[in-house]
Amino acid sequence: MMVDFLSHPPLLLFHLLSLSLIACVVLWVLKNLTGTWATRVANYPPGSRGIPWIGETLAFVAANNGSKGFYDFVATRHIRYGNCFKTSIHGETHVFVSSIEAAGAILNCDSIDFSKRYIRSIAELLGDHSLLCASHEQHKLIRRRISNLFTVDSMASSINMFDELTIKTLCSWKQKGNVVVFNEALKATFTAICKMVISLEEEDKLEMLRKDVFEARRRIDDSLRKIIASRRKGLERHEDFLQCFLVRDESLHDDPWTDAQILDNILTLIIAGQITTASAIAWMVKYLDENQEVQERLRALHLDLALKLSHFPLGLEALNEMPYACKIVKESLRMATIVSWFPRVALKDCQIGGFQIKKGWIVNVDARSIHYDPTVYDDPIKFNPSRFDEDPKLYSFLAFGTGGRTCLGMNLAKAMMLVFLHRLVITFRWKVTDPDSSLEKWAMFPRLRSGCPIHVTGVGAECKLP
């Protein structure tokens, strides 16, 4: 018997819905089958595309919410699929690669096959003129302009200034006894970078800026614009980055920067430098607590060095006397891998590590996997600064990236870590009071949720305030 659907609208609707559902399922199965077939034929990287439209976004979000941090999402897939795999997050195809050859190839050919990928929220925070978000040509100009400012002289005065700041910080620890390293280091790195870039010294203004950095771009714009205006009128003059941004850089033959360009790049330097360095310091303190023999060896070396160093505050030449501390800094950066992966967009179809990559895919160089690869680093989970007695293999140490996007603050960050380490070991012994290694949820960089709380006891050397 034929059913007259037209005379039964609910029945018609039911059948139409059922048919659409079946069609969706068939299409999905076909798409996956052809996808798998295409993957085999074209040799795309292995990996799951997850469920239709959503991909593996939910698993990525869950990892961000978990105690092991967002990297856990990558780590589990790295174990499952190997050195190159693909996934789909927020509607985009992401490929993760973790061989040193692929890292070198991708990071050294910025603009030819790959270009830097930035996250929209970062662009909103830093602004379109930021070095991190500018187009390739613009990036080259901005980068040269900023890198010209990291001179030997500016580094030397920044080290002096950071030493004074560190001593002040550590002196305050004497009264407190218990401190959270990340919070203390964040204040110190933020203050140092603000002094270097805009000569901001007043505690209340620094505190206000620090609170606004991630939350109130409008308020930050207002305060920075006031500072820029006062400099343009000649009401103030300082030896800092801002003063250099205000004049034309003769060596580059480019136009003087607008207020917007100056503002976005000042903010970029402040944001790129403070949390990264503060997290690295907190991890280093934790690793040294877990490795007492390394800590004691370092302390012995540095108590001797402190007797020899007649000049105060510490300068560039003093840092050259700290080879073992340098290795501790490197080993801490390897193990912490503050920037876990570096995203790039494929500008055309290409091959990476024998796999086919399609134009538009986001290829992430997985620095953390490289840092923990047992074929690259012997016993990688062991904190062993002496592994850096020899230079690491090319592209195997990626704490600051490599190629045209290498960290501009690399030497400054290493210097701040060294100064902090020197003053810390000659002033205190410490005990981490909360050994929990859980990571902060949704943090931009992997950092300890506890912030690394410690209890300090003096080792006898006196804190000298300038």
Ligand code: HEM
């Ligand atoms: C331990 C601390 C730090 C770590 C681990 C670190 C790591 C990195 C890494 C891995 C990159 C390259 C990302 C990529 O290729 O996609 C980078 C870029 C950058 N870093 Fe750092 N950084 C640190 C401290 C600093 C400091 C102190 C400053 C400045 C005050 C700074 C300024 C920058 C800038 C401006 C860039 C962008 C360079 C460009 O795109 O041309 N960083 N950083």
